[in-house]
Amino acid sequence: MRQVFIIMGKEWRDGMRNRWVLATTALLAALALTLAFLGSAPTGAVKTGALAVTIVSLSSLTIFLIPLIALLLSYDAIVGEIDRGTMALLLSYPVARWQVVFGKFFGHLAILGFATVIGYGFAGLALQLAGNDNSDAWSAFVFMIGTSALLGGVFIAIGYFISALVRDRGTAGGIAIGVWLFFVLLYDMALLGGLVVDQGRNVTPQMLNVLLLLNPADVYRLLNLTTSNDVSGFAGVAGLGAGAGLGPWTLMGALAAWMVAPLAASVALFARRQV
């Protein structure tokens, strides 16, 4: 465990040095603030609070941005270090390979978690101080921050899987972008297209649930847009149909599985890999 912490600390320091932490936090804070104030302008007279609206727009933003940042942080983690030769030296120390993967994972998760909590939290506080808020939405807001970090963890783990799988960094980068496009854009488009064509003849609600669980971005969307009544009023499409069959625990479980499975797979791949 000690070795995991040492490697985690090194990753964190690396992140501070090459400005990953600063850049990510600043980006998320700027976007969250923009959405919080511009996005809530039209709701002034409506009963629902600005925070609830912000949750809807922020979680839509998160689905695009967090996986991208997570993949950029992680695709290089294993293949890059092998390429540069730092991995051979690291593994000559009394460190097991799984400790390297876990240490890096917690380090990267800490960077992303910090950026999310500070960046989004800053926007939430600003709304609170501006006074146009109902405090009930706060728990949903905190929940959104937590699940955003979790979504980041999922894509960091997927990034490691790619990194442990391929032979060179360029390929890893290409695949990472492909994975991002697939889960964030193409999957939902294909799913919606399929549903329109099908007209409800073959696709049962259960099948749709399974299809939604197969994409971590959709799981995150369902978690944040349907589990709180206040928010789901604003969420529109995502609140329809599918959410009914999937409780928050199922969804959380699915998200956790999406994190654990690629992480375990990358440990297994890396263990067999030649350095």
Place this chain on the structure above:
Amino acid sequence: MRHEFVNRDTIVLRAVTRLYGRQLAVDAVDLNLRAGECVGLVGHNGAGKSTMIKMMLGLIRPTRGSVQVLGEDPSAGAAAAARRELGYLPENVALHPSLTGAETLAFYARLKGQPVAGNKALLERVGIAAAADRRVGTYSKGMRQRLGLAQALLGNPRALLLDEPTTGLDPALRQSFYEIVGELRRDGATILLSSHALAELEGQVDRVVVMNRGRKVADGGIAELRSLAAIQPRIRFRADGAEIDKFAGWASTPDGRLERACAEDEVAAILRELPKSARQIEILRPTLDELYAQFQKGAE
């Protein structure tokens, strides 16, 4: 002596073979390295030196045969204890550019379970204490190599594996590098130095192992290798014009001197027979590079 294992084998390779796909990188190599011994591992690029070192570190497993380092199989999970007493300097050492020298060394010291307090002395020993708070990214190649050496020395290792350690070092630093190696050897550590420049190892190592295309083609002290390679010493001198006729069996060199090869035990007799007028007398013994070339030829 500091270690109790003096004269016991610290690293043992038994019929070790390593294939990369169908390519043979290391072919049935046996090797014993003892405590307090400094061994040179010599071969051209691709002769299997780095592969052998990586197998000793447990980074790759042998396809056939067995590797034992400090009494353990280095690729097994239990080898963590052995790795604590192992120092490794990779060829063209790569370090994390965004950390400073002191941070880099502290990171590796913690991984080895060593107190960070000793790092300052170590940085001084390799001569980069002044640059300790600069980022490694700003270091020159020689400075990175020194920092690499410092991390290999962490925790007074019982076995040091140094892959091409002196490339990029200036002559003064090379000198101090060999001084450090000498100290460690006196303390009873096993040191393996890989190099493609055999000549540089002369006077620094107890034994040389010559590799060619994955095979061990020679293993012994430098004097021993000389007699094995059967390259004879040559005697050369400048004779007066009148005397030249007396030395019919001798060849003449481009600069007008006479030269002949002979067995080692004939040298004294031949020298006695040289005329008084002989000048510029030289005894040429094969250099290590000639030896090396001979072994390479013999192996083909």
